[in-house]
Each structure stands twice: as structure tokens, then as C-alpha cells.
Amino acid sequence: MPAVIEVRNLHKSYGDTVAVDDVSFTVQEGEIFGILGPNGAGKTTTVECVEGLRRPDRGEISVLGLDPQRDRAELTEALGVQLQDGALPDRLKVGEALALYSSFYRAPADWRALMDELGLASKSSTMYGKLSGGQKQRLSIALALIGNPRVAVLDELTTGLDPQARRDTWQLIEDVRSRGVTIVLVTHFMEEAERLCDRIAVIDTGRVVVVDTPAGLTERVQTEQRIRFQPSVPFDDALLTGLPDVTGVVHRGDVVVVTGNDNALNAVTSVLARNNIVAQRLRVEQASLEDAFVALTGRRPETEQHANQGRAARGQARTGRK
Amino acid sequence: MSVTTTAAPRATGSRSGLGRLAVTELRLFIRERVGPIWGVGLPLVLLVVFGSIPSFKEPQRDFGGATKLEIYVPVLIAFSIALLALSSLPTVLAGYREKGVLRRLRTTPVGPARLLTAQLVVNVAVTMVTVIALLVVARVAYGVALPKQPAGFVIGVLFAAADLQAVGLFVAATAGSGRTAQAVGTLLFFPMMFFAGLWIPIAQMPGPLRSISHGTPLGAAVQALLRASAGHWPNGWQLLVMAAYALVLGLAAAKLFRWE
Numbered sequence: 001m002p003a004v005i006e007v008r009n010l011h012k013s014y015g016d017t018v019a020v021d022d023v024s025f026t027v028q029e030g031e032i033f034g035i036l037g038p039n040g041a042g043k044t045t046t047v048e049c050v051e052g053l054r055r056p057d058r059g060e061i062s063v064l065g066l067d068p069q070r071d072r073a074e075l076t077e078a079l080g081v082q083l084q085d086g087a088l089p090d091r092l093k094v095g096e097a098l099a100l101y102s103s104f105y106r107a108p109a110d111w112r113a114l115m116d117e118l119g120l121a122s123k124s125s126t127m128y129g130k131l132s133g134g135q136k137q138r139l140s141i142a143l144a145l146i147g148n149p150r151v152a153v154l155d156e157l158t159t160g161l162d163p164q165a166r167r168d169t170w171q172l173i174e175d176v177r178s179r180g181v182t183i184v185l186v187t188h189f190m191e192e193a194e195r196l197c198d199r200i201a202v203i204d205t206g207r208v209v210v211v212d213t214p215a216g217l218t219e220r221v222q223t224e225q226r227i228r229f230q231p232s233v234p235f236d237d238a239l240l241t242g243l244p245d246v247t248g249v250v251h252r253g254d255v256v257v258v259t260g261n262d263n264a265l266n267a268v269t270s271v272l273a274r275n276n277i278v279a280q281r282l283r284v285e286q287a288s289l290e291d292a293f294v295a296l297t298g299r300r301p302e303t304e305q306h307a308n309q310g311r312a313a314r315g316q317a318r319t320g321r322k
Numbered sequence: 323m324s325v326t327t328t329a330a331p332r333a334t335g336s337r338s339g340l341g342r343l344a345v346t347e348l349r350l351f352i353r354e355r356v357g358p359i360w361g362v363g364l365p366l367v368l369l370v371v372f373g374s375i376p377s378f379k380e381p382q383r384d385f386g387g388a389t390k391l392e393i394y395v396p397v398l399i400a401f402s403i404a405l406l407a408l409s410s411l412p413t414v415l416a417g418y419r420e421k422g423v424l425r426r427l428r429t430t431p432v433g434p435a436r437l438l439t440a441q442l443v444v445n446v447a448v449t450m451v452t453v454i455a456l457l458v459v460a461r462v463a464y465g466v467a468l469p470k471q472p473a474g475f476v477i478g479v480l481f482a483a484a485d486l487q488a489v490g491l492f493v494a495a496t497a498g499s500g501r502t503a504q505a506v507g508t509l510l511f512f513p514m515m516f517f518a519g520l521w522i523p524i525a526q527m528p529g530p531l532r533s534i535s536h537g538t539p540l541g542a543a544v545q546a547l548l549r550a551s552a553g554h555w556p557n558g559w560q561l562l563v564m565a566a567y568a569l570v571l572g573l574a575a576a577k578l579f580r581w582e
Binding site for chain 2: 051052053073076077079081083085087088089091092096099100101103104105106143147
């Protein structure tokens, strides 16, 4: 598959602050490519350079063979952008916004059909300021798609949405991809990245830590299994700690947590069976994308609240930077 | 919700997007209500108030035989131009920048400069409509003669609009937020209106004040309009003062303006 976006050794500083240190990645045609990372990792600055909104200090970017700075006019026809913050006048009506934006492009999508498909038809004459968070988000997706772009960059798409709206939006993104649109998705939600992305670039402190599929990422950290159960009767830990496949046994109230390698589950269950101990509520925990993220970046992923605080701080920083 | 759209068969009319942008901006201007009420409605209300004061319709020696109402029509026109350009324009533009409207447009083929142009077009169009409304009401309801030098009058209005819009753009370029822009615009509005003769007609000002008035954006405008009303071409220096403000502040605004 041909590369749609190529970023090589991107570097961008604001004064003394290095936002993006050295970022390289390639996005293939037709894939959903995730950019995942903690707050301030340089995700947004990276995609802003790809969109041509910011001029990189160093490095090369090619989008559909175009240079985001030099070929801006061409790029804007082919690259749909959804920005983090709301970006329409409050009193502009939904239908007006779509009609207006469609007039900007050479070969726009049919805005009425798009409005229908995004479930906004009944909101056609509602003013932007009166829309709910989910509706605003759907409108901004519609505006990102209105020029019939080949690539769409979606930044923090579902932040601030309730779980149902978030799931609807995910479905929507999958539908968009099935139209053949390549998607770059900036996110800090593990679940979102895991559900949607074909490949993920984990970015931390301005560098790409790794690029892999969600499954590939979790495999990297799958060194240990965690087995939890409630034993039917108390037993001596030595029963389990003596097993070569087991690395640790911990009691948490009634629950026993055993860690070990891939064979640990087999070994533990047979020992328990031999001793007539029933393992109630047996659960085996495998590494999640979140574990992979923590292992790769050494931090917990943001909660949504933190993300919003971070965004506010970043907004201020951006104003200051002007 | 499934997305299956393909390219629209429909051809778009204006490739530039300027026409639709201007229409949209005009709609928003009307919906915001602030501009129509203060920039269009208030000058008309003031005209009606002044027109119903008997002493405003007596010829005065200070004004070379003109009535106070005749002196006030150009002042009210300047009032409208100033409100639209100093309050409405910078508030909207700085607000657009603050909210990311301009930034969002940067990612489209049209770009934010065209939104700025659309704003100026709407501003000038509304100004023209208000000027015509003021002249017609003054003529029909209160018998104030139409400008005796119409071409000179139109030139005066256009120079005044350019001059004041440059001030407005400069405010929009330097103010961080829509609210700051509004505050600064309003703060500039009152002294400018003072020197335009809203409270004391320029002809009745003491010498030093009158000299200052000649050099202010709005004072020069009102005097150019007064001359055209009386049948003369605006003075060279009046046009020069307005052109200088338009050019200097306009260029400064263009240099300082940030899209985000």
C-alpha cells in the first residue's frame, strides 16, 4: 500500500520548550492510524505540522506527495481537518455552516446527504451555540469530510462526550474509513485506540516510542500473567511459590493473586485440584493496551479530567506563544 | 448513521466562496443584534429626537445660516460609521480569532483572509444603507436638504469608512480577545465622537479643541461631510488625514494581525 503521509525527523520548539523533538512515521492508504500519548507529548503539534498550521523547525512532511507549507492550497482540498476546539460562530446554523463550507471546495460532498448521514438533519436550522457536545462533534466531523478529502485528521474526537455518543462516533469513524478515507486519529483514550486503530504511534516527550498494531503493542509487554481467585479453603503459599512457573503470590483479602509466565495457569490449577481447593471466581488478566502504554512511557494514561485540564493549560500556552 | 456519500453532482456557484461568506456574515451581523441596534437603529433614533426639538430647526449664525439639525446629520452618519467599525468589526474579528473560527478556515482552501474581506464588505454595505436611511429620513421627515455635492459626499463617506475600519482592524489585531476588543473599541469611540462634534458642534468648539478635531479620524470625516452637504468638495487635508489613518493603521493591522 502506498504511503499517504510521511513524516521524517520532525522537530518543533516554542522558544525553549521542545514540543516535538524527533518524530517520524508513515501512514498507509486506507488505514486508521492512531497517535497516542500523554499530555504534552507533542501529538497536537505533530498533526498541526501535518495540516500546515505550523511550520516545522526541522524535518520533512509529505501528505499525498504535497508539502504542507508550500502546497497549502492543494493540500486543503485533499486533507480534511477536525480541530480540538469548537470553531464556528455561535449563531451560525448547522445547515448554513455545511452549505458555506461546501462552497469552499472544488468537488465537495453533498452537504445535505452528509447532514443526514451524521444524524444532523433535524438540527439543520439549529444554531451552533445551541448544539450538544455530541452534535457539535458530529458537525465538526461533517465539516472535516465536506471537501471529500482523501485523508482526515481527527484530533481528540471524543473528549467530553458521554459513553453512548462516544460509541456512536466510533461507529461513524469506521464508516468513514470504509469509504476509503485514510484517518489519522489523535487520542489519549486507550479504548478508542484499541477499538479503531489499525496501527498506533505511541508518542512521549516529543518522540515516537513505538509504532505497532494494538495487538502488537500488548504483546510487547505480555511477559506476565496475573491469576486471581478466591480459594474455597485457606492454603499454604508454598504450594504455589514452589512452582517453577510462578513468580509471586499475594493475598488481597479473600483473593489470591498469582503472577507467573504463560504456563502458570496450568500449573496453578493442577496443584489446586490435587489439593482439593476450588478456585472460585477465577480470572486471568492479560496485559492491556493500557499496560503496554504504562510500560512504554512509564506513566499512567490521562483520565479525561486531566486531559481537559491539560488542554486548558495548553490553550493558554498557545495564546502566549502567538 | 452510515456514511456512503460520494462526490456531489451539484456544481458550486462561486468558487471563491466570498459571496456566500459575505451573505453569511451579514446574516450573523443581523442575528447578533448589537450592530443593527447600535450602529443602525440608534443614529436613526437620535435623528428623530433631534428632529423633534424645535430649536434644532432654526438657522444659526455660528453655522453660517445652517440649522443645528443640518449640522447633526453628518455627525450622526459619523456616529454610525464609527460604531460599526469600532465596536462591531473588532469585536467580531477578535472573537473569531479567540474561538478558532479563523484557525479552522486556515485548513480550508478559502483561508481566513477572505473572511476578513467579507466582514469589511458587510461593514461597508451596512454603512451605506444606514447613510442612505439617515439622509432620506432627514429629508422626508424634517426637510433637511440632501448633500449638495453628492459625489463629494460619497467620497467623504468612503474615506471615513476606510479610515475608521483601519482603526477597528488595528484594535482587532492588537486585542487578545473579543471582550478586550469591544472594550478598547468603545473606549476609543467616545473621545472620537467628542471631536466629531456629537456634544459640541465643531464650529462651536474653542480654538485648540477645533484644531485637535481636524486631526482626528472622525473630526476630519464630519468636516468633509459638512462641506459636501453645503455643496463643496471635501478639503484636501480632510481626505489626507483620513487616508493617512487608513493607510498607516491598516498596514500596521495587517502586520500585527494573527490568525490564532
